[in-house]
Amino acid sequence: MRHLRTASAALIGGGTGTVFALLAAIFIAVAFINPGFFEWPSLMAFLKQAAPLVILAAGQYFVIVSGNFDLSVGALVGAQVVIAAKLIDGEESRTLPVLGVMLLFGLGVGLVNGLITTALKVQSFITTLGMMLVLYGAIRLWTGGAPTGSLSEAFRGPGRRGIEGVPLIGEIPWAVLIMLGAGAAAIWLMRTRFGRILVATGDNDLAAELSGARTGTVRTVAFVFSGLSATVAGLLIGGYAGVSAQVGEGMEFTVITAVVLGGVVLGGGRGSVVAAMAGALTLEALFTLFNQMFLPASIRPSVQGAIIIAAVAYAAWRRTRRPVAATATVNADPS
Amino acid sequence: MQTTRLALASAAAAGLLLTVGCTTDEIQEPETTDEATDAAEGDWFVQADYEEQLAQRDIEPEGDPATPWLQAIEPEWIDTAEFAREGGDATVCFSNASVSNPWRVTGWITMQQQVKVLQDAGEIGEFRHSDAADDDEQQISDIQAFIDSGECDALIISPSTTATLTPAVEAACASGIPVVVFDRGVNTDCAVTFIHPIGGYAFGADAAEFLVDNLEPGSKVLALRILPGVDVLEHRWAAAQEIFGDSELEILGDEFTGGDAAEIKNIVTQYLQRGDVDGIWMDAGDGAVAAIEAFEDAGKPYPVMTGEDELSFMRKWKETGMTALAPVYSNFQWRTPVLAATMILNGEQVPAEWVLPQEPITEAELDDYLERNADMPSLHYAKFGGEDLPGFPDAWRDR
Numbered sequence: 001m002r003h004l005r006t007a008s009a010a011l012i013g014g015g016t017g018t019v020f021a022l023l024a025a026i027f028i029a030v031a032f033i034n035p036g037f038f039e040w041p042s043l044m045a046f047l048k049q050a051a052p053l054v055i056l057a058a059g060q061y062f063v064i065v066s067g068n069f070d071l072s073v074g075a076l077v078g079a080q081v082v083i084a085a086k087l088i089d090g091e092e093s094r095t096l097p098v099l100g101v102m103l104l105f106g107l108g109v110g111l112v113n114g115l116i117t118t119a120l121k122v123q124s125f126i127t128t129l130g131m132m133l134v135l136y137g138a139i140r141l142w143t144g145g146a147p148t149g150s151l152s153e154a155f156r157g158p159g160r161r162g163i164e165g166v167p168l169i170g171e172i173p174w175a176v177l178i179m180l181g182a183g184a185a186a187i188w189l190m191r192t193r194f195g196r197i198l199v200a201t202g203d204n205d206l207a208a209e210l211s212g213a214r215t216g217t218v219r220t221v222a223f224v225f226s227g228l229s230a231t232v233a234g235l236l237i238g239g240y241a242g243v244s245a246q247v248g249e250g251m252e253f254t255v256i257t258a259v260v261l262g263g264v265v266l267g268g269g270r271g272s273v274v275a276a277m278a279g280a281l282t283l284e285a286l287f288t289l290f291n292q293m294f295l296p297a298s299i300r301p302s303v304q305g306a307i308i309i310a311a312v313a314y315a316a317w318r319r320t321r322r323p324v325a326a327t328a329t330v331n332a333d334p335s
Numbered sequence: 336m337q338t339t340r341l342a343l344a345s346a347a348a349a350g351l352l353l354t355v356g357c358t359t360d361e362i363q364e365p366e367t368t369d370e371a372t373d374a375a376e377g378d379w380f381v382q383a384d385y386e387e388q389l390a391q392r393d394i395e396p397e398g399d400p401a402t403p404w405l406q407a408i409e410p411e412w413i414d415t416a417e418f419a420r421e422g423g424d425a426t427v428c429f430s431n432a433s434v435s436n437p438w439r440v441t442g443w444i445t446m447q448q449q450v451k452v453l454q455d456a457g458e459i460g461e462f463r464h465s466d467a468a469d470d471d472e473q474q475i476s477d478i479q480a481f482i483d484s485g486e487c488d489a490l491i492i493s494p495s496t497t498a499t500l501t502p503a504v505e506a507a508c509a510s511g512i513p514v515v516v517f518d519r520g521v522n523t524d525c526a527v528t529f530i531h532p533i534g535g536y537a538f539g540a541d542a543a544e545f546l547v548d549n550l551e552p553g554s555k556v557l558a559l560r561i562l563p564g565v566d567v568l569e570h571r572w573a574a575a576q577e578i579f580g581d582s583e584l585e586i587l588g589d590e591f592t593g594g595d596a597a598e599i600k601n602i603v604t605q606y607l608q609r610g611d612v613d614g615i616w617m618d619a620g621d622g623a624v625a626a627i628e629a630f631e632d633a634g635k636p637y638p639v640m641t642g643e644d645e646l647s648f649m650r651k652w653k654e655t656g657m658t659a660l661a662p663v664y665s666n667f668q669w670r671t672p673v674l675a676a677t678m679i680l681n682g683e684q685v686p687a688e689w690v691l692p693q694e695p696i697t698e699a700e701l702d703d704y705l706e707r708n709a710d711m712p713s714l715h716y717a718k719f720g721g722e723d724l725p726g727f728p729d730a731w732r733d734r
Contacts, residue, residue, distance in 0.1 A: 041633075045633070146714055240600060244596035247597060291609070292609060
């Protein structure tokens, strides 16, 4: 009985469960309009397309749940693709070394974001907004305005190709497998001591610090994970669509929308990584639904804006309604 | 504690909304989009201009076809003796809207190479330039700074937007120095010459007519557009709507992509999930390859397609053997303004409105243009017109 009540509360309560209910509702609507969507090839195409955002959402979750923001991910995704194209310049043999460079760059950007936020006590909103502009400008300076070079076939593989000839399904895109791997790793991380400290830090950093947690360290690590997720997303997006000057533009906003749609509270301390990733999937499904309904793609920014406002307003309203005591129990489940 | 956290969260949310404001500026909100679409028949479509541009496509331009950047369609030559100055080594100033897309980057390189030639010839001494990074306010102050310096013998302006930049161009004209405007126009004819290719209507019509000619009646066409509200792009779509309206093609939709390859691929993939797409019309070639790949990855036959003379698209076109056309918004126009400035400073006649030729690249010319640009990077424009400049090919290749 108690379980039932918690389950129903979770579904309509605006927390973790709601996003799954929403996802199911959207899928039902899509199926109603276009039953062909649930055939394997188009379902796989959908997941392939959603994979970068899901991975970014996992990375952004770490940062948001610890009480910060990472607005630099969109610019970082764009920078990674442009760096890859310029350094690889069509040479297959350079693929692996360049992947190494991208990895170091992504981790480096995350580390700098983290250290500036924690050690220098600059608000993460400002740190990462600054980082976004720095990356944006530096890339344009480096390439003279527009990207040059081209990606190798091997580089494009993970984002574009897959395992072919699977019975029933047809092709399983590498992007989907990478998404599942990244998702599993994120879930596992949140079940470790690190994950618990991260949530505790986001919930009440003073209390966490007094109980011996190294809040600065976990927050910095969260930024590094976000940088890593942007690197993987850059690999997938570059592979999926190739290089263009606008890659990654606006993604920081899309991913934050996805995470709050998953019921993760801006300001930290609440929400699960699974729900954050489901939020990304839901947002992509919603855009697919819009397309199936013949709505123009330009409606998306407004919808994203409305979701963010609604989510933040809802969280604020819930906080004022429920006194402090209730939050403690809600917090207990980080995954 | 609770209240401060709440305040923080709200502050953060407010901040987010601010960034939303910035982001949506480029993608545009639906309200403005609707206006822009409605306006296709109103603000953005001028029947007389449309007809003039379509007619200009068939007019033989004056001048040597080997140097199309010096050709002009039906020029009305005007006297510039009042601006003639002795001694060469003129200081020419250039206020650039931006180099924020590959088309502008290619053109900017060509212009700099042309300037070098003119500097070696002693025509131009110093060449000063400012880049406004697509910011109207910045460009207005850039232009004012050039005027205030009093050192520019001629001022070239590539305006970022039409209406907002008009007073700044008027102020430049009023300062007495010769002004050359090119690419996007302004709402004044005070400049000595306004240089531009035939225009957006011709571009959009070339593309739409190609689809009408190469597709069966009843075929389905998807239109991919970069962003609303830019006159040269709106004119392309307005002309296409005119032509599609009189055809039997079914237009599935027109989508704004921001020129983002991933967005283009997503949109095309979703349309393909919904049904067949037989033709693709694009208002600019950015990301055209991603659209083609969407067909490949979905296992669908290639569409009949119009992109632009960007090499990535032309190479993919050659590789796949698809039926396609590369409409051209003549990139070689970036050479003309500096040449015009030196002509004016020498007191030579220039056309009051300098309309450059603008011809699409057809399948018959594809191999020729690919051959000529074999060393060039993929985001380079085939009709850049700089092959005879001394910096070729390194200046464009090692950008």
